[in-house]
Amino acid sequence: MTKVVNVHEAKTHFSKLLARVEVGEEIVIAKAGKPLARLVPYRERPTKRVPGTAKSLIVVGEDFDDPLPESIQRLFER
Template sequence: MHEAKTHLSRIIERVEQGEEIFIDRAGVPVAKVVPLVRRVNRVGLGSLAGQVDLSGDWDSAETNAEIARDFGVGG
């Protein structure tokens, strides 16, 4: 435990490289430091990334009117 507190920055560097570090107290493992898995959210589409086409006239008045008609909204 003392070594982990003394060398925290080195431990973090190793973890950033993908290593998992176990910390023990008196020879008994008490913690595991692992790399954080970050999910990249491309273009804010979440699980639909790569499946939705937002090019061209996706937000035109005509497209919005067509969607409104499909859902029975508007005149």
């Protein structure tokens, strides 16, 4: 459950609120009873993927799409 605190309480108990956020809790800070902000755990954004960075690291064999050998194909037909 999200805890709602007023601005004065948030300023007075900021360290305690941060400790609660650190373990995953979400805190809503309100001013005159109206929600104003959310205090949530910080999460790193994943780095943006750049196409082509693995170029020349992966080699696809000439026989990649050839039919499987009969002995291996039988294992998939059980």
